[in-house]
Amino acid sequence: MNSLRAAMTATWNYAGSVTTASLGPGVALHVVSGKGGTGKTTVSAAVALALASQGRRTLLMEVEGRQGIAQLFDVPPLPYQERKVAVAPGGGEVWALAVDAEDALLDYLEIFYNLRRAGSALRRMGAVDFATTIAPGLRDVLLTGKAIEVVRRTDKAAPDAYDAVVLDAPPTGRICRFLNVNSEVSGLAKVGPIRNHADLVMSVIASPRTAVHLVSLLEEMPVQETIDAVAELRENRLPVGGIFVNMTRPPMLTEEQLDQAREGRLPAEQIAALAQQAGLRQDAATVAAALVLEGQDHAQRVDLERRELQRIADLGLPTLTLPLLADGIDLGGLYALAGILREGGVR
Amino acid sequence: MRTSGVRLDAPLLGIDELLADEGVRIIVCTGAGGVGKTTTAAAVALRAAESGRRVCVMTIDPARRLAQAMGLRSLDNTPRQVPGVTSPDGSGSLHAMMLDMKRTFDEVVEAHADPERARAILANPFYQALSSSFAGTQEYMAMEKLGQLRARADAEGTWDLIVVDTPPSRSALDFLDAPERLGSFLDGRFIRVLTAPARGAGRGIGKLAAMGFGLFTNVLNKILGAQVLVDVGTFVAAIDTTFGGFRERADATYALLKDRGTAFVVVAAPERDALREASYFVERLEADDMPLAGLVLNRVQQVTLPEVTPEQALAAADRISDEDGSDARSDAGLTAALLRLHADRQRIAARQRHLAERFTAAHPGVAATTVPALPGDVHDLDGLREVGAYLADPC
Numbered sequence: 097m098n099s100l101r102a103a104m105t106a107t108w109n110y111a112g113s114v115t116t117a118s119l120g121p122g123v124a125l126h127v128v129s130g131k132g133g134t135g136k137t138t139v140s141a142a143v144a145l146a147l148a149s150q151g152r153r154t155l156l157m158e159v160e161g162r163q164g165i166a167q168l169f170d171v172p173p174l175p176y177q178e179r180k181v182a183v184a185p186g187g188g189e190v191w192a193l194a195v196d197a198e199d200a201l202l203d204y205l206e207i208f209y210n211l212r213r214a215g216s217a218l219r220r221m222g223a224v225d226f227a228t229t230i231a232p233g234l235r236d237v238l239l240t241g242k243a244i245e246v247v248r249r250t251d252k253a254a255p256d257a258y259d260a261v262v263l264d265a266p267p268t269g270r271i272c273r274f275l276n277v278n279s280e281v282s283g284l285a286k287v288g289p290i291r292n293h294a295d296l297v298m299s300v301i302a303s304p305r306t307a308v309h310l311v312s313l314l315e316e317m318p319v320q321e322t323i324d325a326v327a328e329l330r331e332n333r334l335p336v337g338g339i340f341v342n343m344t345r346p347p348m349l350t351e352e353q354l355d356q357a358r359e360g361r362l363p364a365e366q367i368a369a370l371a372q373q374a375g376l377r378q379d380a381a382t383v384a385a386a387l388v389l390e391g392q393d394h395a396q397r398v399d400l401e402r403r404e405l406q407r408i409a410d411l412g413l414p415t416l417t418l419p420l421l422a423d424g425i426d427l428g429g430l431y432a433l434a435g436i437l438r439e440g441g442v443r
Numbered sequence: 444m445r446t447s448g449v450r451l452d453a454p455l456l457g458i459d460e461l462l463a464d465e466g467v468r469i470i471v472c473t474g475a476g477g478v479g480k481t482t483t484a485a486a487v488a489l490r491a492a493e494s495g496r497r498v499c500v501m502t503i504d505p506a507r508r509l510a511q512a513m514g515l516r517s518l519d520n521t522p523r524q525v526p527g528v529t530s531p532d533g534s535g536s537l538h539a540m541m542l543d544m545k546r547t548f549d550e551v552v553e554a555h556a557d558p559e560r561a562r563a564i565l566a567n568p569f570y571q572a573l574s575s576s577f578a579g580t581q582e583y584m585a586m587e588k589l590g591q592l593r594a595r596a597d598a599e600g601t602w603d604l605i606v607v608d609t610p611p612s613r614s615a616l617d618f619l620d621a622p623e624r625l626g627s628f629l630d631g632r633f634i635r636v637l638t639a640p641a642r643g644a645g646r647g648i649g650k651l652a653a654m655g656f657g658l659f660t661n662v663l664n665k666i667l668g669a670q671v672l673v674d675v676g677t678f679v680a681a682i683d684t685t686f687g688g689f690r691e692r693a694d695a696t697y698a699l700l701k702d703r704g705t706a707f708v709v710v711a712a713p714e715r716d717a718l719r720e721a722s723y724f725v726e727r728l729e730a731d732d733m734p735l736a737g738l739v740l741n742r743v744q745q746v747t748l749p750e751v752t753p754e755q756a757l758a759a760a761d762r763i764s765d766e767d768g769s770d771a772r773s774d775a776g777l778t779a780a781l782l783r784l785h786a787d788r789q790r791i792a793a794r795q796r797h798l799a800e801r802f803t804a805a806h807p808g809v810a811a812t813t814v815p816a817l818p819g820d821v822h823d824l825d826g827l828r829e830v831g832a833y834l835a836d837p838c
Contacts, residue, residue, distance in 0.1 A: 218662060375759055
């Protein structure tokens with residue numbers, strides 16, 4: 097574990113571009129989005145774990161019915177109920193909740209109208225599904241509304257309050273619509289209780305108590321989507337937090353060696369001789385040619401990633417770089433990522 | 444010298460054989476988000492056109508530069524010919540379009556209702572919400588557009604192959620399920636009940652429904668406000684009298700997908716989640732007796748000189764560092780670093796191979812091919828040609 101940790105810290109300093117992100121203080125709701133395939137569920141979980149250190153309690157929420165959290169923490173599928181899924185270093189706890197729009201609607205009916213039994217009858221008839229279907233905005237208000245309900249427990253100093261809530265949100269393409277519940281329901285309901293509910297939700301989401309973070313990879317499309325999402329969030333006056341650059345791999349050659357590779361100056365003859373001396377029995381010239389080619393590929397990839405990293409840096413947002421874990425994500429890897437996030441200022 | 448680091452223990456998905464088969468009229472590219480579906484669809488379409496097929500490719504949300512490469516400057520829902528693409532004998536051609544779901548829905552309405560009624564529907568607030576943000580509208584409209592393109596191909600002989608990219612859904616299965624969901628919702632019980640007054644005297648309201656309905660409208664009105672239900676009712680009444688059931692339309696396109704002239708190409712990246720999605724999809728196609736052509740495993744690590752194993756490479760690197768010190772500026776330091784790089788690439792390939800093997804073991808009969816991780820994104824026709832060449836022959 098120590099060597100893994102050391103290797104990852106090295107990776108974290110990738111390209112020397114890390115800025116310390118102050119994502120913690122004052123933020124009660126961390127919304128994590130990103131293009132499909134960038135690992136936003138993993139990053140959400142690592143953020144929840146990082147924020148839970150030192151005896152704090154965080155809630156990790158998912159809203160898309162994927163059961164991604166259960167798979168990640170290796171626990172049975174989550175019900176619509178807050179469950180403890182992990183213990184953080186220093187005695188903290190991560191709880192998890194898979195929110196479902198139907199259950200959230202029943203919750204809502206009970207809290208505001210004391211209509212739990214009627215709600216259950218409606219559900220049996222399929223009416224709840226119908227209601228969330230005819231009003232697409234309603235579904236999102238219910239999902240974000242649940243997150244806000246949890247956040248507001250803190251204000252009431254409720255015993256089941258959390259220090260922070262991390263929401264594994266829909267991907268970048270849908271994030272603004274998902275969060276901007278106000279404009280979503282305004283097309284449907286100009287007055288009435290759901291409208292008031294939406295206003296309440298917006299008063300937390302569009303405030304400094306919320307931060308929307310974006311997960312990206314050092315590839316062209318995810319970076320472009322990140323840039324587009326930042327612009328769209330700002331346009332909608334939604335609070336942008338930081339960028340998590342996920343699954344990075346550090347350069348394996350020094351700057352000087354990368355230059356040699358770029359300029360076609362890798363000395364094939366010397367490499368062949370050294371490889372042979374070192375005991376490789378394969379044909380020395382073939383080995384050298386292969387190593388030269390791999391070095392050139394590597395230099396090309398490093399250049400491309402640096403260009404993409406620069407485009408992210410140009411956004412001027414707190415940016416944290418996370419390494420690609422060679423063996424995929426398991427619980428150990430998740431704790432290691434959380435450690436890197438803490439060092440980077442997510443605490 | 445580079446070869447694919449993942450050799451699949453599966454029959455080869457022969458893309459060229461598939462494209463040469465004139466019985467194949469529709470190819471659907473599907474898979475999880477972020478695996479390269481759009482690029483794969485474009486590459487398949489280009490290769491087909493250059494082998495003599497007359498192709499139309501429908502993309503959902505292409506990267507700007509890829510769209511430009513195909514001559515798509517705006518999302519205008521109309522197939523446009525990609526200039527300069529043909530086969531050696533001049534018979535092939537390529538048209539490309541980007542799906543505009545709202546526009547497609549509007550066109551369906553305009554095509555089936557008289558102008559006045561169409562205007563009323565298009566102006567209805569519920570219709571506007573439904574056509575631009577209902578989770579499933581995009582899938583429904585992708586199917587609708589596919590049906591339209593196919594009808595046009597049959598009527599005018601414009602195209603003999605249609606290649607479809609699928610929407611970036613939560614799950615790849617949504618492409619198959621969402622149209623049915625939207626269709627059955629619009630044709631469903633509650634909507635019937637809601638519109639019953641418009642069709643005369645509460646006909647067809649059963650006892651249970653009548654009882655529950657009062658409660659239901661009461662609650663809905665409480666939550667949404669009375670106007671919403673009125674909008675829904677007006678919308679459904681208007682749309683119901685103008686053209687047949689949504690469900691029937693969805694069913695018709697679904698039947699087209701089951702046709703022997705259709706081939707599904709499932710795209711995945713060598714990652715756990717993407718391969719899990721691919722598995723779900725393959726199982727679903729099998730269960731529904733739908734025509735699966737095979738799996739495209741995209742972005743696999745390339746390896747050079749696989750006969751030098753990671754262990755050998757690392758041992759040699761250590762020996763060089765021990766003997767010659769670890770001065771990075773020396774040739775020895777360079778050679779050691781290159782050997783470690785070689786080991787790293789091999790290990791990534793081994794991990795990808797392991798993930799791919801789990802898929803092929805679970806689905807032994809499924810044909811597959813691989814495309815290497817290319818250094819940059821594809822944004823010109825030459826890039827698409829390169830992907831197409833790998834699809835046909837993964838090396």
